[in-house]
Amino acid sequence: MSRRVRLWLVLTGGAGLAVLLVAACLNLPSFGGDRHPYGDRAVRASIARHTANVVSSVNFDQRAFDTLGEMTILFGAVLGCVMLLRQTRDEHRARPEPAEVAPPVRRYALLVLPVALVTGIYVIAHGQLSPGGGFQGGVVAATALHLLYLGADYRALERIRPLGVYEVGDALAASSYVVLGLAGLLGSTTFLANSLLPYGTFNTLSSGGTVPLLNAAVGMEVACAVVLLLARFLDQAVEIEKENGE
Amino acid sequence: MADAVIVVALLLVAASATVAVATRDPARQALVLSVLGVVLAVLFTVLQAPDVGLSQLAVGSALTPLLLMLTVRKVRRCGRDEEQKR
Numbered sequence: 001m002s003r004r005v006r007l008w009l010v011l012t013g014g015a016g017l018a019v020l021l022v023a024a025c026l027n028l029p030s031f032g033g034d035r036h037p038y039g040d041r042a043v044r045a046s047i048a049r050h051t052a053n054v055v056s057s058v059n060f061d062q063r064a065f066d067t068l069g070e071m072t073i074l075f076g077a078v079l080g081c082v083m084l085l086r087q088t089r090d091e092h093r094a095r096p097e098p099a100e101v102a103p104p105v106r107r108y109a110l111l112v113l114p115v116a117l118v119t120g121i122y123v124i125a126h127g128q129l130s131p132g133g134g135f136q137g138g139v140v141a142a143t144a145l146h147l148l149y150l151g152a153d154y155r156a157l158e159r160i161r162p163l164g165v166y167e168v169g170d171a172l173a174a175s176s177y178v179v180l181g182l183a184g185l186l187g188s189t190t191f192l193a194n195s196l197l198p199y200g201t202f203n204t205l206s207s208g209g210t211v212p213l214l215n216a217a218v219g220m221e222v223a224c225a226v227v228l229l230l231a232r233f234l235d236q237a238v239e240i241e242k243e244n245g246e
Numbered sequence: 247m248a249d250a251v252i253v254v255a256l257l258l259v260a261a262s263a264t265v266a267v268a269t270r271d272p273a274r275q276a277l278v279l280s281v282l283g284v285v286l287a288v289l290f291t292v293l294q295a296p297d298v299g300l301s302q303l304a305v306g307s308a309l310t311p312l313l314l315m316l317t318v319r320k321v322r323r324c325g326r327d328e329e330q331k332r
Contacts, residue, residue, distance in 0.1 A: 055297040131296035139304035237316040242327060
């Protein structure tokens with residue numbers, strides 16, 4: 001294909017996309033209105049299934065299959081990073097020296113670490129009730145662990161972070177989401193159908209049927225995936241060095 | 247009143263995003279990106295999307311800048327090793 005034809009192709013495609021986008025924007029509901037056809041239906045479906053946080057109901061019940069796709073994307077991306085950033089044959093690990101940490105930084109990090117960790121777990125556990133959920137809480141909990149790298153040093157972080165456990169946890173959480181989806185087939189004919197468990201009392205921890213379980217699976221998957229991702233980056237930044245004698 | 251808050255949040259986002267683009271040093275850029283993450287989280291919360299705000303706060307202002315800083319450190323260390331060899 002010559003340069004000219006390619007340019008025309010891009011311009012035609014771009015113009016078509018622009019026309020469609022503008023046409024779609026003209027038909028959008030006005031900014032900040034309190035009525036929305038999809039929103040009204042989503043809220044009704046969410047309340048019918050006793051899920052207080054409508055966003056969680058959309059993520060883990062009404063659009064649970066989309067969330068499976070998103071979780072698989074994260075799983076695949078982290079798997080790719082772990083493969084690419086592994087230690088190669090011409091590299092070796094240098095033990096990092098114990099680092100000097102300024103006392104205020106150490107105090108702050110060690111004080112905030114438990115608070116941040118509990119916040120992360122709280123956000124995961126209350127995903128079906130209040131804003132947040134597995135993804136947000138998982139990232140918070142995983143990054144909270146790394147305050148130990150700020151407050152102490154890399155060796156201290158490595159001691160509380162056995163990577164094998166997190167690898168197994170990541171895979172287990174991802175597959176448990178699929179298993180829960182298959183379990184949905186028992187009560188109905190739909191994959192990931194929220195029909196297996198009773199919906200419970202509105203606005204309690206156990207309400208929403210399978211929503212809290214899928215939410216917890218995503219929380220565990222995201223937390224493990226983020227820990228593994230950061231571990232590979234930290235390994236490369238702190239420990240792994242190229243062999244010099246070649 | 248609510249509209250004024252939205253306008254202020256939007257202006258803050260525009261300002262910090264411009265600073266992030268204008269900053270050339272990657273390590274500083276990561277810090278600006280973290281500020282941009284916080285401001286975006288405020289904007290999402292003001293627009294009544296606290297779930298998205300929380301994701302933005304966790305990923306945009308903590309995780310992404312951290313990954314960037316670690317990458318910068320690795321690249322700089324490689325550069326230093328190359329210079330020592332010569």
